[in-house]
Amino acid sequence: MSRTMTVAAKTPSQAGAKAGSRSALGWVLHNVVWIWLIALVVIFGLFNQFFFTVNNMQNIMVQATVLGMLGLAVALPLLVAEIDLSLPANLGFSSAIGAMAYSDWGLPWFPGMLIGVGVATFIGFFNGLCITKLKMVSLIQTLSMMIILQGALLALTQGRTITNLSDGYVWIGQATIGGWPIMPFIFVVALVGVGILLTRTVFGRRVYAVGGNPVASNSAGIRVDSVKIMIYTLAGFLAGIAGFLLASWQMAITSNQGSSYLLYAIAAPIIGGVSVFGGRGNVIGVLGGVLLLTVIQVGLAIISVPSFYVGMIGGFMIFVAVAIDAIRVRYFS
């Protein structure tokens, strides 16, 4: 038996060093959202000192709350490799139902609010049923649900803005403790809650499994359909809470409440590393994406970029974040 070739004795130390610098770059790219976020905060702060004030930080946090709740909700179907485009419309519609339960049906504000959140949750559940049991394609099913809900909100309000919200209803959006608004705490609670659900529970593990490979998950004894239905239901619930918070904060429900959040609510989790192909992402990433988008919006307003340019510049900044992330996935995973 003859050896075809002898093994070269040299170890590939050169290759090892190269791997080291690559992994450092990989780390930077991996945390690009946070680095980009800090960079933008510094840049905006340099342009306008007001950016660093406590007042502005509070403003950012309040602004981030509704987007954050909605971003969390959008992230959930993405984790199981589905999507729910109807969540922002659900937010608007359900809050209007909640408000009307108070104003038109004479219920106290709290049960009214619960009815609103309940409706949102049920719409989520219904979406889940359509996608699993009827095997409707989630993109189209939730798109049509979005149009239905937007239309229903318009019909419900007859194009007017609902403003006769009770003091109790708007309390949460206005209250402060020691000068700090309390609304962001609700977001933090939701973030921690969903985080624990995803990382510490059996259900969370199943969510990632279903998103990673639904066929294998089924063979591993997971009821794929029920996991998806639960996820849609939970997303609807979060949208309902977000709807209550937005109405309470704005003290009004417009006839297209929530619609303007659509693109940002989808962009935030994706920027934060939630994969549209399912099975990847976490709540910290969603938080990063939400803060990044909020800082861009608030920052551009504060340094008084002429409003004609705000959309373009904001979009460009999002593009950079997403492009860097794509490069990371392409070359470092």
Place this chain on the structure above:
Amino acid sequence: MTVPMTAGSQAAGDYVLKVEKLGKVYGGAIALRDVSLAIRRGTIHGLLGENGAGKSTLVGLISGQRQPSSGTIYLNDVPLAHSDVQKMEEAGVFLVTQEPMIIDHLSAAENLMLGIWPRRFGFVNWRKLRADAARMLAGTGIDGAMRAGALDAVARRKLNILRAMFSGGKVIILDEPTAALTVEDRKQLFDFMRRLKADGVTFIFISHYNDEILDICDAVSVLRDGALAGGSEDVGSLTSAQLSELVLGRGLVLFQRERRSFATDTPAVELRDIVGPSVRVPALDLRPGEVVGFTGLPGAGAKELARCIFGLTPVESGTIRFADGSATQDLPTSPRDAFASGIAFLSDDRRRDGAIGQMSIGANISLSSLTSVARSGFLSKEAELALSQRYFDAMGIKAPSAEVAVDTLSGGNQQKVCLGRVLATEPRVLILDEPTRGIDVGVKQDVLRIVDELSRTGVAVIIVSTDTDEITRAVDRVCIFENGTIARELTGSEITNDRLRGLEPS
């Protein structure tokens, strides 16, 4: 066998492919280090090595699937710069990857012709495509018009192989092509390879089956831990044991179960009146501690019955009764129900139906037993870690830790993860479909040993396999399937390799 290209004065041009000091680093882990080898034109070159040795990595670099971290590849003595699969296919190098590469929503015929579509005026010539595909599929039993996603693992695999064989390529690389193929399929593949070889086509052939290497290869190279560990230019002079030693670096003790007759034992499980799509089995009893082999041609019912028992395929009728005194029940209607009643199943297609690639090894192992490591829905970190570590060690999975993603493992090691997940459920009935598919000779013995030990604890085991050697070594009884039903059974000394092979109609 004959070695046509015997030693002699060989010009440099006789080597169609050469690699020099090829290295590949993933993150910090070295998958391949300084591998140099040369492959003669018109030969079949075997590539051997344990799971994770670097075989797939090496052929991945050669075929342009991945870029080397260091070293050079020469095709016809021309060094290749940055290449990709498309360029390499245009240059005549085709790779059949270890896992089926199939686009599910395309038809079988379209998958077959992917990238090698017949063209006319720049458009795909659909009529010719269908005609060519029909010609290529003749005698394989695969319907070209069928959606590829609906085909079983073996058929999907065959599509990839056929595509490469008919591609007109000059160098064809086959990464474990024969895993899960029947004896007859293997024979056809080898005949085909010999014919192409006579026309000057060169093959790189990866396999864990010694008999195949001895049968068809002219030369072999062995990888161990990413480095070249030896090889031979004269395969004809080697024995199977020598080959194993070359691969493992130590002698190999082949496992053989001590067969026993269970005929008079009370059954642990009674299966009755199973009627499902292409299966019709009136009665099957499994006794506690018995290992039963299911074998037969594809579509004959062995795999199908296994999937029915596990609730993956809905049945028209069928009951199951466990010996613990519980009542006769219908067969489980979902894998979840099956696990709940103590039936576990390992699929033959680990990529599609086994592992969650992006999750860690540990999370995959515990995936089917999550409730046993949780309290009121919350996972207990310690309990889960203990469980996954136990099977990580027991299966001898080669990885830095149980934390790494399954995607980064070699094929054989992924298979061990899937097996670990199934065993972790501690089933009463264990159904394994091609359990050692892609597992190296050394670990294969370990797996058969683990199954053997498990059976001693009273678990009834079904092994579905086309690997007759595995069947003879591991089981007490063989059920041979024909036309969707159990046509014959062999027990005790009736179970021999030759007999099982002879039963395959040729």
